[in-house]
Amino acid sequence: MSSSNPLRDPADRRLPRIAGPSGLVIFGVTGDLSRKKLMPAVYDLANRGLLPPGFSLVGFARREWAHEDFAQEVHDAVKEHARTPFREEVWQQLIQGMRFVQGTFDDDDAFERLRSTIEELDKAQGTGGNFAFYLSVPPKSFPVVIQQLKKHGLADQKGGSWRRAVIEKPFGHDLKSAEELNKVVHEVFAPEQVFRIDHYLGKETVQNILALRFANTMFEPIWNRSLVDHVQITMAEDIGIGGRAGYYDGIGAARDVIQNHLLQLLALTAMEEPSSFDADALAAEKTKVLGAVKLPKDLGRDTVRAQYAAGWQGGTKVRGYLEEDGIDASSKTDTYAAIKLEIDNRRWAGVPFYLRTGKRLGRRVTEIAVVFQRAPHSPFDSTATEELGSNAIVIRVQPDEGVTVRFGSKVPGTSMEIRDVSMDFAYGESFTESSPEAYERLILDVLLGDSNLFPRTEEVELSWKILDPIEEYWDNNGKPAQYPAGTWGPAEADEMLERHGRSWRRP
Ligand SMILES: NC(=O)c1ccc[n+]([C@@H]2O[C@H](COP(=O)([O-])OP(=O)(O)OC[C@H]3O[C@@H](n4cnc5c(N)ncnc54)[C@H](OP(=O)(O)O)[C@@H]3O)[C@@H](O)[C@H]2O)c1
Numbered sequence: 001m002s003s004s005n006p007l008r009d010p011a012d013r014r015l016p017r018i019a020g021p022s023g024l025v026i027f028g029v030t031g032d033l034s035r036k037k038l039m040p041a042v043y044d045l046a047n048r049g050l051l052p053p054g055f056s057l058v059g060f061a062r063r064e065w066a067h068e069d070f071a072q073e074v075h076d077a078v079k080e081h082a083r084t085p086f087r088e089e090v091w092q093q094l095i096q097g098m099r100f101v102q103g104t105f106d107d108d109d110a111f112e113r114l115r116s117t118i119e120e121l122d123k124a125q126g127t128g129g130n131f132a133f134y135l136s137v138p139p140k141s142f143p144v145v146i147q148q149l150k151k152h153g154l155a156d157q158k159g160g161s162w163r164r165a166v167i168e169k170p171f172g173h174d175l176k177s178a179e180e181l182n183k184v185v186h187e188v189f190a191p192e193q194v195f196r197i198d199h200y201l202g203k204e205t206v207q208n209i210l211a212l213r214f215a216n217t218m219f220e221p222i223w224n225r226s227l228v229d230h231v232q233i234t235m236a237e238d239i240g241i242g243g244r245a246g247y248y249d250g251i252g253a254a255r256d257v258i259q260n261h262l263l264q265l266l267a268l269t270a271m272e273e274p275s276s277f278d279a280d281a282l283a284a285e286k287t288k289v290l291g292a293v294k295l296p297k298d299l300g301r302d303t304v305r306a307q308y309a310a311g312w313q314g315g316t317k318v319r320g321y322l323e324e325d326g327i328d329a330s331s332k333t334d335t336y337a338a339i340k341l342e343i344d345n346r347r348w349a350g351v352p353f354y355l356r357t358g359k360r361l362g363r364r365v366t367e368i369a370v371v372f373q374r375a376p377h378s379p380f381d382s383t384a385t386e387e388l389g390s391n392a393i394v395i396r397v398q399p400d401e402g403v404t405v406r407f408g409s410k411v412p413g414t415s416m417e418i419r420d421v422s423m424d425f426a427y428g429e430s431f432t433e434s435s436p437e438a439y440e441r442l443i444l445d446v447l448l449g450d451s452n453l454f455p456r457t458e459e460v461e462l463s464w465k466i467l468d469p470i471e472e473y474w475d476n477n478g479k480p481a482q483y484p485a486g487t488w489g490p491a492e493a494d495e496m497l498e499r500h501g502r503s504w505r506r507p
Helices: 032-047 067-081 088-095 108-125 139-151 175-188 204-214 252-270 279-291 438-448 457-476 491-498
Strands: 023-027 056-061 098-102 131-135 163-167 194-196 228-236 303-309 311-313 316-318 336-343 353-358 365-372 392-398 402-410 418-426 481-484
Touching: 023 032, 023 108, 023 438, 032 056, 032 067, 032 088, 032 438, 056 067, 056 108, 067 088, 067 098, 098 108, 108 139, 131 139, 131 438, 139 163, 139 175, 163 175, 175 457, 194 438, 204 252, 204 392, 204 402, 228 252, 252 279, 252 303, 252 336, 252 353, 252 365, 252 457, 279 457, 303 457, 303 491, 336 491, 481 491
Parallel strands: 023 056, 023 131, 056 098, 131 163, 163 194, 228 353, 303 481
Antiparallel strands: 228 365, 303 336, 311 316, 336 353, 365 392, 392 402, 402 418
């Protein structure tokens, strides 16, 4: 039986998803994220033919810019950072709908000018009153922008049009502040109008976790406590904090990365199969598994936080965190965090999930490694298998996107010697299509009203519930450990796994 909405018919899902009449307002358009990711993503979407002809882009910022100055900024950002080639005809079409509104977030006149700009675009560009407001602004400004949208009637959905709010991370800095922010947001916008960004969910490799698990038959039967020994989820960066001291200090690695990206990866890796790929069904399973996460009893033994000390990275001597510009020498902010979690359900009881993230580590890499138990019995001499590690399935999120399966194989020769080998799937080799940037996918989804890839209120709050006791323990107990820049983290993190006869992967 065919569905009344053709877009919801599974047979139609491979058709290009093209946004209907609409526009995007970016607050904080002069910022780093907007320049490097958002403006280029809008152009790439236009270039791929996924935006409507009259699509409009409104920048809101403090600078005294004319519309032409703003267009020039977008042009420069696109030339420098867009993924797809620059095409003059695409640019000429996009520029028709570009407007700039100058003002600060507390400036009522500026929000009135924004309102009349939107009305003008509805007439000139046929945007139909459909606008998304992207808050690419410092987190402390989220509430004021939301309240201004309400005050000036910009959140009202009149005559069948839609209004949506896109909120960047971090969403709060603990449970209490996240709840407060949710309250402010939901006084103005209904849940289906709110899109919280966790750009990891926009990555192809992250969506592929679901494809790997639920479109195949061979992985799910082994994806549980009967065969899995433990799971390691790593997001390692080789860079330091750069010029972002003001943002980073006081936040740290666990709040910046574990609360959002790594707990979302954990949820996708550990959740049960949703009944459909529908936003509600997905959110229900993610929420269920996040609600079943159990903290270690001894936070002193099973969590580690640390700061990078001076060291060598890529042949260059680099400073320690406490010597970085703008960082107080007494700062206790973590630039590395590792935690052990368990999941209290039948599938995962007793299987540790080790999450770690850090700056100035050996290499930039994000991966999920599902590590399997050893064979319960070996017919081979112990010397034959002494170089054999554990079987593992590794989802390589970035870079070098793909999946690796690691298992033992006989070394050619006259004796029986078994060593680890890898079977690799690499996106770059298997597909001719290149992957869109996460922000392209996410902006398109916002314009289509498709909320699958956006964490909901409950997920954000559950994630803070997991992290808050750890942060509180760290606040009240000692100082961060140290690790030399360019290494794989502090000795304390190695010891945390060694106590259980395990070790961290060196990707
Ligand atoms: N940068 C990243 O890679 C990244 C990654 C993930 C998440 N995020 C999140 O994305 C958001 C933006 O980050 P960002 O790095 O782009 O920040 P940013 O470079 O500091 O930019 C902040 C923007 O907000 C504007 N702004 C600040 N206060 C304002 C006010 N009172 N009135 C009007 N405009 C004001 C700034 O305008 P002026 O130019 O006039 O100062 C600027 O355009 C933040 O929530 C951040 O946590 C960023």
